[in-house]
Amino acid sequence: MNETLKLLKSHQSIRKFKEDPIPKAFIEAIIDAAQMASTSSFLQAYSIISIGDMAVRSEIARLSGDQKYIVSAPTFLVFCADLHRLSLACKKQGVPYESGYAETFIVATVDAALAAENTIIAAESLGLGGVFIGGIRNNPKRISELLKLPDEVYPVFGMCLGFPDHAPGPKERLPKKVVFHEEVYKDADESVMDAYDERIRAYYIERTHGKKSESWTESISEKIAHETRDHMKSFLESKAFNRK
Numbered sequence: 001m002n003e004t005l006k007l008l009k010s011h012q013s014i015r016k017f018k019e020d021p022i023p024k025a026f027i028e029a030i031i032d033a034a035q036m037a038s039t040s041s042f043l044q045a046y047s048i049i050s051i052g053d054m055a056v057r058s059e060i061a062r063l064s065g066d067q068k069y070i071v072s073a074p075t076f077l078v079f080c081a082d083l084h085r086l087s088l089a090c091k092k093q094g095v096p097y098e099s100g101y102a103e104t105f106i107v108a109t110v111d112a113a114l115a116a117e118n119t120i121i122a123a124e125s126l127g128l129g130g131v132f133i134g135g136i137r138n139n140p141k142r143i144s145e146l147l148k149l150p151d152e153v154y155p156v157f158g159m160c161l162g163f164p165d166h167a168p169g170p171k172e173r174l175p176k177k178v179v180f181h182e183e184v185y186k187d188a189d190e191s192v193m194d195a196y197d198e199r200i201r202a203y204y205i206e207r208t209h210g211k212k213s214e215s216w217t218e219s220i221s222e223k224i225a226h227e228t229r230d231h232m233k234s235f236l237e238s239k240a241f242n243r244k
């Protein structure tokens with residue numbers, strides 16, 4: 001296995017960090033790598049905001065379900081889908097711009113996600129670790145106000161980065177044949193899912209010393225079966241995203 005594959009296979013979310021700050025040269029290299037992610041039609045429809053102000057960080061942590069590592073991480077980034085800059089480009093060219101398409105909402109969100117994945121991979125390659133923070137979408141309106149996001153910019157997720165102070169270990173993913181289909185889509189065999197469920201249950205029991213013992217389907221059904229962040233539709237529309 002080459003070094004890149006080894007790095008990708010060893011990914012694990014890090015939620016405990018040493019106090020050491022991330023050297024500036026590392027941040028530069030990481031953001032350079034983020035910017036080299038593929039981007040739909042070369043639109044580069046995202047922005048990354050680094051939050052150094054600890055009062056703002058504390059407020060973001062509070063708004064994101066009290067996730068303490070938002071404060072304890074040496075670096076905290078917010079990845080935004082950004083169509084605002086594209087509207088300015090059209091203005092510069094004197095071309096009428098129409099906002100609100102579902103398609104451009106997808107484009108900008110995917111662009112932000114691709115840049116973020118490059119970010120965490122680049123960070124891990126430098127011996128850092130991190131975790132995405134979707135929790136910022138618990139209160140996207142307040143977060144947008146704090147970060148002074150204009151219309152057509154919305155916070156997709158945050159990311160904590162720093163030198164790891166624990167090693168929870170990689171989490172086993174679904175069996176390849178469950179997510180990788182040949183020619184046409186096919187549901188996984190029940191026995192394959194049953195076996196995976198039991199392996200994840202065993203993983204949680206070991207990792208949490210018995211405090212958590214859910215299988216994969218138990219854990220995800222609890223998360224996905226109910227309304228999740230049902231404020232997002234009206235919030236996105238209020239920021240001129242996904243109106244048509």
Ligand SMILES: Cc1cc2nc3c(=O)[nH]c(=O)nc-3n(C[C@H](O)[C@H](O)[C@H](O)COP(=O)(O)O)c2cc1C
Nearest residue numbers: 011012013015067131132133134135136157170171
């Ligand atoms: C978009 C996104 C949002 C996430 N939000 C959170 C979060 O708010 N808090 C958290 O602790 N982990 C969060 N995670 C981390 C996931 O829980 C984690 O990636 C997943 O459980 C797999 O574990 P691993 O990254 O250690 O392999 C998020 C991950 C992604 C991709």
